[in-house]
Amino acid sequence: MDSMVFTSSYVTKSCFLKSKAKGGNVKFYVRSSIASAPMNLQFSEKNNVQKSVRIGVLGASGYTGSEIVRLLANHPYFGIALMTADRKAGQSIASVFPHLVTQNLPNLVAVNDADFSNVDAVFCCLPHGTTQDIIKALPGSLKVVDLSADFRLRDIAEYEEWYGQPHRAPELQKEAVYGLTEILRQEIQNARLVANPGCYPTTIQLPLVPLLKANLIEYSNIIIDAKSGVSGAGRGAKESNLYTEVAEGIHAYGVTRHRHVPEIEQGLSDVAGSKVTVSFTPHLMPMSRGMQSTIYVQMASGVTVDDLYEQLKAFSENEEFVFLLEKGVVPHTRNVRGSNYCYMNVFPDRISGRAIIISVIDNLVKGASGQAVQNLNLMMGYPENTGLLYQPLFP
Ligand SMILES: NC(=O)C1=CN([C@@H]2O[C@H](COP(=O)(O)OP(=O)(O)OC[C@H]3O[C@@H](n4cnc5c(N)ncnc54)[C@H](OP(=O)(O)O)[C@@H]3O)[C@@H](O)[C@H]2O)C=CC1
Numbered sequence: 001m002d003s004m005v006f007t008s009s010y011v012t013k014s015c016f017l018k019s020k021a022k023g024g025n026v027k028f029y030v031r032s033s034i035a036s037a038p039m040n041l042q043f044s045e046k047n048n049v050q051k052s053v054r055i056g057v058l059g060a061s062g063y064t065g066s067e068i069v070r071l072l073a074n075h076p077y078f079g080i081a082l083m084t085a086d087r088k089a090g091q092s093i094a095s096v097f098p099h100l101v102t103q104n105l106p107n108l109v110a111v112n113d114a115d116f117s118n119v120d121a122v123f124c125c126l127p128h129g130t131t132q133d134i135i136k137a138l139p140g141s142l143k144v145v146d147l148s149a150d151f152r153l154r155d156i157a158e159y160e161e162w163y164g165q166p167h168r169a170p171e172l173q174k175e176a177v178y179g180l181t182e183i184l185r186q187e188i189q190n191a192r193l194v195a196n197p198g199c200y201p202t203t204i205q206l207p208l209v210p211l212l213k214a215n216l217i218e219y220s221n222i223i224i225d226a227k228s229g230v231s232g233a234g235r236g237a238k239e240s241n242l243y244t245e246v247a248e249g250i251h252a253y254g255v256t257r258h259r260h261v262p263e264i265e266q267g268l269s270d271v272a273g274s275k276v277t278v279s280f281t282p283h284l285m286p287m288s289r290g291m292q293s294t295i296y297v298q299m300a301s302g303v304t305v306d307d308l309y310e311q312l313k314a315f316s317e318n319e320e321f322v323f324l325l326e327k328g329v330v331p332h333t334r335n336v337r338g339s340n341y342c343y344m345n346v347f348p349d350r351i352s353g354r355a356i357i358i359s360v361i362d363n364l365v366k367g368a369s370g371q372a373v374q375n376l377n378l379m380m381g382y383p384e385n386t387g388l389l390y391q392p393l394f395p
């Protein structure tokens, strides 16, 4: 096979563990078609970087789009060839986001004026609803990671009920693969269209799926108290996101009717083998980034908190981006800020038979753009951690 060997900089947590288990060295290979893709797409005069996969970022003037741009600055293969905006079309990205001035990037264009002939893959960072029509009109040869909720729910009627609008691309929905990387890795590798998960569903499914799979917790008694930074609501101006509405206080929203409920229940039901119904209440916190889910579960008969801990340990040891903290250590959102990591832990509840799980991510990275890059890495045949080994920013 015409292949490429990745050297020590890619040998990190999971491959180190796998290598140790096998007692051997680790080599990663990429598909020859990718290794020989056209070069010279994003070219920086300052650091002389040339990249081989041509990326379009649709919605680059928003929070998740600009986060993709930030992350790709250190990606060795994904170079940005196209960036779109709506109100900000025609502007330079550095005028919209001065923190991105360091990169040599094309100007923002309207989607309708975009030329996709020089693009291999797109990240679609657009509002729900808008996305369906735009993805439908893209050339079928493009790989797509969609960060919106438009293709996450398999049941179209459920989408229409929770999102309050007709689905205009049900045929594409059938093709879409749900992009919770750690759980659906094989399917994602072979996908053309990936529906990146919502941020709350990511924090919730990462600990619960391995526990439900192992029948360690009851599927009928799950209570989730979740908290998000304000960037989760996007950059668009809304009265409810004004400083005066979010500073110096917290509040719940979407009580009993948040649109992530069906997404969470779909993922958990798939592994539980029965219809899971959850109590889920999100809260808005006076912080820009970060997300925490505190999850109360009933353990199966005879199961202890140590059993849950061991199961999560086994799961996380094989995962690059999931860490179970030492027993008793409480995960904080500020521990994962700016990184693609999910940190979690499990604690005994004072009520016998119950346990409390705490899971944290950066909503813009593992909850959105980082997970999207992780998925496209797999779809393009690269190691899943490529360009994503940013360490958390603390304090
Ligand atoms: N923020 C988060 O933490 C997460 C968000 N998501 C999802 O990702 C998607 C993007 O979110 P986010 O980046 O926060 O949103 P923003 O509101 O910050 O950005 C939206 C982007 O879409 C563009 N846009 C808006 N309307 C249109 C339109 N009609 N046609 C073409 N482009 C349009 C905007 O352009 P302009 O600014 O120029 O008008 C902007 O670039 C959403 O579906 C969101 O739900 C998913 C996970 C987490």
Ligand SMILES: CC(=O)N[C@@H](CCC(=O)OP(=O)(O)O)C(=O)O
Residues within 6 Å of the ligand: 147, 148, 149, 197, 198, 199, 200, 228, 229, 230, 231, 232, 233, 234, 282, 284, 367
């Ligand atoms: C704070 C805030 O408003 N958060 C958003 C969730 C953002 C997210 O991850 O989800 P989507 O991709 O489904 O938009 C909300 O509650 O709707």
